[in-house]
Amino acid sequence: MSAVLSLSGVTTFYGAVQALRGVDLVVNQGEIVTLIGANGAGKSTLMMTICGSPRARDGKIMHHGDDISAMPTHEIMRRGIAQSPEGRRIFPRMTVYENLLMGAHGKPEASLGTELDQVFTLFPRLKERLTQRGGTLSGGEQQMLAIGRALMSKPKLLLLDEPSLGLAPLVVKLIFNAIRELNRTTGLTVLLVEQNAFQALRLAHRGYVLVNGSITMAGTGADLLARPEIRAAYLEGGGH
C-alpha cells in the first residue's frame, strides 16, 4: 500500500492560538480513514490545513510524494483532491446543476457526461432536483450536493468534513452507505472528519483520534471501536 497523503509534525496557528500540535497522519491508497474528535479539537483545521488555508507553520504535508504544504490552495485542489467543506457550503442561489458544474474546475459542460452520471447514480435525488435552487434543498440533499459537487472533478482523494452534521440518522446512513459504495466500486480514497464517532469508525478502515490538536490514538476502525476509553469519551449514549 502506498501513501496518498501523509502529514508529519504539522502545526497550525490562528494568530497566536495554536490549533494543531504536530499532527502525524497517513492515508493510503484505497482506504477510508476517519479522524474523530470533540468540538474544537482541530478536526476542521486539519482538513483546511491540508488544503493550504490556513497554511501549516511547521511540518510537512506530502501528496503522492510531493510536498504540497506551500502550494496555493487552487493548485492543491487541482492535484486530484476534492473537498466537501464543513457546513456543506453549497451555492444557495445557484441551481443544483450549476452547483455541480462549479465542482468541475471550469471544464466545458459537454465533456462532463460521465461525471454527472456517476453523481446521479450515487444520489438519484439530485437528478430530480436539478433545476432547483441549491438553497431550497433539505439538509440531506444539500450534503448530497456538496459531495456530488466535490466528485465532479474526478478526485483520487476525497476530503469529507462532517457530512453527518445536523442530519437525521436515516439520512446519515444513506450518505455513509454512498461513501462506502463509492470506495468499494471506484477505489476512491477518503479522509473523513466526523463527530459521529460510532458511524464513522464502523465505516472506516482506520481511524485517528484528535484531542486538543494532537493525535492521541490510532488504529483500525474496529480496534478503536472496541477500546473502552473511546467508548467512554465519544460513544456514551451515542451508540445504537
Place this chain on the structure above:
Amino acid sequence: MLRDAALSALVAFGLFGPMIGLKTEVGVAAIELIYRPIAVLIAVAAVFFGRLALLAWKSTRPVAKAAPGRIAGGMAYVGRYLTPIVLVLTITMPFYAERYWIDLGILVLTYVMLGWGLNIVVGLAGLLDLGYVAFYAVGAYSYALIAQNFGLGFWTCLPLAGILAAFWGVLLGFPVLRLRGDYLAIVTLAFGEIIRVVILNWASLTGGPNGMSGIPRPTLFGLVFNSGGGEGSFADFFGLEPSISHRVIFLFYVILGLALLTNWVSLRLRRLPLGRAWEALREDEIACRALGIDVTVTKLTAFAIGAAFAGFAGAFFATRQAFISPESFTFIESAIVLAIVVLGGLGSQLGVALAAIVMIGGGEMFRDFQEYRMLIFGGALVVVMVVRPRGFLSGRTPSVSLGTKRKIGADLMTEGHG
C-alpha cells in the same frame, strides 16, 4: 392605534419644531428669527391624522401577502416582451425624436453602459465598488491625453482607453483581494477619490481644475461630422445638407453599440466558467477555494472587465463633450451608477436599463422643479426600496439549463446584499 399616531406626531414635532417653526429673515439691522407655531401645528396634525388613516387602512386589509409567485411570474412575462420593445424603441429613436431627446438618450445610454459594467463587479462577482467612476475618469482622460499628445483618433483610442482602465482595475484589485463587504467598499471609495484628486492636482498633464478641451470628435470611417460640411465630411459624402444633428445621431448609435456590446459580453460571460465562478464567488468564497477556483484571478478579472467597460464609456464621454474636467468624476457619479444597479435589481440587465431611464431621464424631467428635484428623487428611491426591496427586476435566470429555463423569482433572492 391612537398611541402609535401620537408617537408619530411627537417625532414629527421634534423634527419640524426647529425646521419649520424657526425661520430666519433678513431684517433691517441683522438676521431676524421668526417663530411660526401655526405651521408646526399644521405639520404635526398632518402627520398625526395621516398615520391614523394609514393604520386604519392597514387594519381593514387582509393580512395575507400577495402571492409572490404571481408577481415573479408577471415580472418574467413583462421582461420577455419588454426587452424587444425597449430595444426597437431605442434603435428607431433618431427617426422620431427631437434633438433634445436624442441628447438625453445619449446620456441615459452612457449610464446604462456604466450600470451594466458595474453590474459585472457588483451584481455578478458581489464586490461592492464605490469608486467605479475612477475607471470612467481613467477612460476619459486616457482618450483625451492620447488624442492630444499623439494625434490618434477615437477608434484607435477606444480600445486603449479600455485597456488602461482595466489595468487600473487590476491595480485596485490587488490591495483589496482580501477585503470583503464594507471594508472593500471603503477602499474602493478612497481609490475613486485618489484618482480624482490626482487628476485635479496634476495640472501640467491634465490641466487640473481647468480640464481639457478640444478633444477630437469621432469619425465614421474617416468621414468627419461638422456643421460646415465641406470636403471629406459625412454630409458631403452622402450628398446631404450639412447638419449638426448628424453627429448627434452618430454619437447616439456609437453609445448604443457600446452599451449593447457590454450587455452581450456580460451575458456571454455568465454562461462561461469564468462568469459562473464570479457568481459562485458572490455566494461563498470559502466554498470556491475548496473547489479549487483561483479566487485571486477570478476577482481580478471581474475588476478588470468591469473597469474596461467604464473606460470605454469614459472615452465616449470625452469625445461627446469635447471637454472634460475633474468635476465630472465626483463620488456622486459612482453613487448614481451604483443606485442604478441596485434599483434595477442586482444582476438583471433589463432592470438596470429601466433604472437608468428612470434615474437619469427622470432626473432631467424634474429639472423644472429646481430645488425639489433631489427631494422627489430621494423620495422615489425610498419608495422603490420599500415596495421592491430587491430592485425592479431582480430574478435570476440560471446560466445553464436542461430543456426549459426556470427563472428564480425575486422573492427567493437575498435582500440588500451584495
